[in-house]
Structures are given as C-alpha cells and as structure tokens.
Amino acid sequence: MKSPRTHFRKVESINGYLFALPYIFGFLALTAYPVLYSFYLSFTNYSVLKSPQWVGIENYRELFTDDVFHTAIKNTFIYMLTAVPLGTVMAILLALLLNTKVRGMAFYRTLFFIPSLVPLIATAMLWMWVFNGEYGLLNDGLRRIGVTAPNWMGDPAWAKWTLVIMAVWGTGNAMVIYLAGLQDIPQNLYEAADLDGASPWKKTKAVTLPMLSPVIMFNGIMGMIGGLQQFALPYVMFPGGAPARSTLFVSMYLFDNAFNNQRMGFASAIGWVMFIITLILTLTALKVSDKFVVYDRS
C-alpha cells in the first residue's frame, strides 16, 4: 500500500507538470521547433512560397566565399570589439562616480540611466540629427573649435564609429548593474585597505575591480552577444549598410536575405554560423575568466 506521503508527492508532481505545461508547450512549439527547423532549412533553398529544396552544404560553402558576408562579419567584430570595451570602461567609471556620497545622487543616477530608456528608433532619429554632416550639433561644436568636421554618416571611414559612440551613450543599463555590484562589496575590505594605508587607486585595483570582476564578466558576455546581434540602429540609420556596406552587420545581412531576398535557407545558415561563433566566444571568455574573475568573497 502506498503511503500518504508518496501519494502526496505524486499529486504534487502532476500539479507541477500541469502548471509547467503551457511553458513546456510554448518552448517546444515556439522555440525548440523553429530552432531545429532553421537548422534543417540551412541545408536547403527555401523562398517561403516554394517548398524547401535540399542543397546539402551549399549555403555554408557560399557563406565562406561570400565577400559581403565577410564584410558584415568584419564590421560586426570591429563594432563589438570597440563598443563593448569602451562601454564597459565608461559604465564602470560612471558607476564609481555615482557610488560616492554626494548630495542629489539619486538625480545624477537617474540622469545617466535615462538614455538607456529611450526607444531604439527614437535614439536613431535623435542621433541622425546630432551626426548630420551639415547642421549636426556635433559638427557645429567641432567647427567652433576649429576642427575639420567629418561627414559622420556619409563617409565609410566614420559611419561605424557613430554606432560605437551611441553604444557608449546608452550604457545606463550596464552602469546600474555595476553600481549594484559596487554596493555589494564588503566594506570591511576597504577598511582593511585603509588600515594598510592603501591609496584610492590601490584600493580600486586591489579591492574594487577584483570584487567587481564577476559583474564585469557578466556584462562583458552580455555586451558581446548584444554587439554580435546589433541590428535596429544601423538598420534604421544606414539602410542597406550604406555607405558602401560599411555599416552592414551580420544581423542585417541575415534579415535582408530572409525577408527581402526570400533566401530563408541561406539566412538560416548565417544564423547558425553566428550562433557557433557566439558560442565559441562565450565559452572562451568563460574559460579565460577563471584567471581573473574572483568568486571567493571570503
């Protein structure tokens, strides 16, 4: 005979599964199935209106010889490798400043966080005017101090950097996470450093940054993934990756192939290559992090 305890556990498990069922169904139907199906599609020609046609590894072969894809990869990596470190440094500096005990700090914190609340399209529209070659606020300022102002959005040499500047401007989210991390650092570590006569820089180097390293790690990986997925801003500001594909990012190339060129199979292959690149970078970052991330807070 079953004990009441066993019976209760069984009922509880059934209830648990029943409550989880909507999520499980949603996950299988709306995430797992499309992901697996896109893997299948990456080996086909598929225009949405016509059935998929098996082409083996043709899409992947094309990707490796496709100059435009290589340009998109290059642009994406240049953006990611500049925007993420610069954004990280800026966010940490801001967090350090906003962690001091100054009057009206809540106001300053809100002020620096506001940019990250602006919707992406509004951000794009705003910055398009700031970067305007003729009437832009930025160029107006540069001209006043005698600097030859570049045509930010029309010159391939400068166009990408507008996006990097915008990324640094919208670093409020990361800043708030760093701020929370800073406030979580045990005060006794600073007290011990004070007793040892450590300078502010020494305290930052020996206490703050090591204690903050798990947060830096988290934000770094999230920023890297976000950088590799950069889409909305360049898509709105630089249609087609103009000028001359200097702002064409991998996500834009994927979207164009899927929805403008109706090459769903090729677009799926791009998606899977990017997934593998992201996975490798994340795993490498996690592996490397063993050397500098401090998890032991004792």
Added chain:
Amino acid sequence: MKIPSSTWSLLSVAVIAYAAVALERAADRQDQTDRITITYWEKWTGSEANEMRKIVDWYNQSQSKVRVKFLSTANVDNKTRLAASGGSPPDIAGLWEHNVSSFADANALVDLTPFATADGIKQSQYIDNYWQMFSYGGKLCALPTTPSSTSMHYNRKFMPATMQSPETAPKTLEELDALVDKISLKKKDGSIQLAGFLPGEPGWWSWGWGYLFGGKLYDEKTQKLTMNCPENIAALTWVKSYTDRFGQRETQSFQSSFGNFSSPQAAFFSNKVASVIQGVWLANYIHDFAREMDWYAAPIPHPASRPDLAGTNFLGCDVMIIPKGSKHPKEAWDFIKFVQRQDVMETICAAHGKNSPLTQVSDQFFQKHMNKEIRLFDRLAREKNAVRVAKIGMFPQIQTEFNNAVQVVNLGEKTPKEALNEAQARMEPLVEKYLRYMGLKQ
C-alpha cells in the same frame, strides 16, 4: 463575502473580450449575413488608404453579394508571403509591381486569365508598358490600381531665360550638364549652395542609370545578367562626373542637409537643387510643401549620341493580386474587375495624383487632375523606351547590388568598370541558382 481583486480583474477581461466578439458579430450581421466577406490587404496608409477605402465603400454599396474588408497593412508583401505560406492569405493583396514576378515564379498567384477572358478584360484596354508588368509566363497575374511614370521637374526660378519652358528644357544629358555648370552655386568656403541637378537626389532610380544610356540589368530573353554592359559603365561614369564636379566631400555634406522627401525641407522644395527626376506624384507634394513654387516638367534627357533613347523614364505600378489559397477568388476578382472600370480607375488615380494605366482616358480626368503636367506623364507611360522592372523574382536584389556599385563608385573606392564587374561576378551565380530553384532553367 468580499470578492478578491484578482477575480474582478479576470471578470473584467472576460466581459471586455465577450463585448469585442459580440460587437464584431453584430457588425457582420448588420452587413447582411448572406454576403460573402473578402479580405483586402493594401500597402497604403494615411490619405492614400483613405481614398482606396472610399472605392471599397463604393463597391460595397454597389452590390449586395460581396463585402470587401479593407485593411491597411504595412510591409504588405512580406506579410502576404508569410500568410500564403501558412495557408491563410488575404483574398486580395495590394502589392508593388516588382512583387509580381517573385509570387509568379513560386506559382503563388491565382491566374486571372480565365476571369479576364470571361469578363472581356483585354490587353488592348491597358497601356502596354503596364500590361507587361501584370502578365508573366503567358498568364495574367495582376491588375493595376495606380501606376506612375517619371520626368524631370525644374524649378523655373533657377532656369536661365532660354530654358523657361518644357519645350526649351535640356533634351540631352550634355545640355543638362551644361545647365548644371551654369546655374550651380558654391559658397565662399567651397560648400554647395545650389546644385543644378544631383543624380543622388532623391536617388530612388539609381538602379536605372544604365537604362538612360541604353543599358539594362537583366536580359529576360537570354536569362542573363548584364550589369557590367558598356552602357551601364558609361552611366556610372556620368553619375561619378557629378561627384567630381561638386567634390566628394562637399556633395556628401550637402546631401546630408536634405530633409525628408515628404517635408518642406526636401532638397527640391527648399531650393537646394534646381531639378530632380521624380514621379507623377510630386505635384501633390509641391502642393503640400512648396505651393508657391513655379515649376514645370519635361522628359528625362538622353545622351546626345543616342536620340533613339528619347522618352526613357521609369514606370511603376501598384497592383492587386489574388494569392493562391484565397478562399473566395471569384468574389475577389469581382472587386478587382470593379476597380478596372474607367470611372473607378480614374477616380482612384486622380485621388492619388497618378496617371491612368488605361489606354482610354477621359478629358475630364486630364482637366480636373491636380497635376498640371498630367498629359506629359500619360505620354511618358506610353513611350517605347519607358523602363519597367525586369521579369525575374530576384530583381530587387539585383537593383540593390547595382545601387551598392553606384555608392562605391561615388565614394571613389572603385572605377565604374571595377565596381560593375564585381557586382556582375557576385550576382551571376545567384541568378543561376534562383532560376534553377524556381524551375525556370535546367
């Protein structure tokens, strides 16, 4: 007993949902239950959608068997494509002419030929250049709503005394170049104050520069890509001459100061460029944003060495199709047929500020049209040199690649020949792949 607030919330949601369903049903009942309702997705928003909605109301009131449900749908081509793929497309979709081939290549359209034959709708009723946009592989795939043709538009106040009318406007590209040299102005610091003409403004037909020189991007007969043909190279050399004339840096900076096309800050309205290539619709925008402007239109000039290319201009056409999988193709056709009536067609074309796609046009249409140059646009639509998109579903991708070559040349990164050779080399295998996938080539 106190009822928890969550229960109230659930009850409220249920009541709102029930009311919404009941209202929808009541609306359907009110519209007579024996009517067949068909759905019509159309790309237009704003005033253009409102004008089409009036046509739909006119149709709904004109008979009692079918009710057309009009839905203004952004990104309508992709949404129709996905809905058709999912087996639930609208009964009618209002697309662009370049969509016809991609739907037809995939056999995703209802063939309108039997309907048209039964109802006496014939090729001879339409301007042939437009008819070529609707027919594909011997089938009638679409019929028009509003078409367009293009011309040069000149701001009279910048024109020299010898070029104050359409008759005296530049006939050749060489004359246009000379005019630009004569009337363009630079500021003291070297920046541009007025450009007589800029190929990049508005730049919507950059893909078509080669056609002005007798070239083309794709040969339908041989199914071959012709992006790097000598005429296209000559065209890009001419386009680049404008960047060289004004200076690359100065041109970039000048262009970045142009406002949106549908705003008073648009380059033509704000006296920054003296002439533009634009469509028949520009008169509407002049009326809205630069009412005081004294302007006239004339055909786009041709190279002096190619008088046979006179009349070259770019045509477009908004079309209606019945996607395969439509639940009521017969009723959908009935509405499309209604729109083809001369009086209905002229109403919608006039309301949109367009020319008519029909061969027969009433005097009243010309007299009452808001575009004073409407007869010119009607004539340009009938020109043998008028340019329409090539009949291959991936033509938009070919256009994009050509546009990129134009940018690369303008930036001085490559010569026209190098840029077009590269574009050709990149697109050739893709065209071959497309034709094979679609079963259009073995």
